[in-house]
Amino acid sequence: MKTLSCREAGFDCDYVVKGETEEEIFKNGAEHATKDHGLKPEDITPQFKEKLRGLIRNS
Numbered sequence: 827m828k829t830l831s832c833r834e835a836g837f838d839c840d841y842v843v844k845g846e847t848e849e850e851i852f853k854n855g856a857e858h859a860t861k862d863h864g865l866k867p868e869d870i871t872p873q874f875k876e877k878l879r880g881l882i883r884n885s
């Protein structure tokens with residue numbers, strides 16, 4: 827299981843994105859960010875994903 831803390835991604839939010847794979851983390855994270863933080867899919871740039879990739883934890 828991999829997790830990504832929304833707070834560490836720069837949001838004032840306690841949500842933790844979970845997934846079995848990095849792909850799943852990005853899919854679930856994008857869903858959360860667009861639904862709860864008003865991000866647009868185009869806001870999730872390769873640079874942003876690169877930053878997020880460094881924040882993913884294995885648990």
Ligand SMILES: [Zn+2]
Binds near residue numbers: 837
């Ligand atoms: Zn959040």
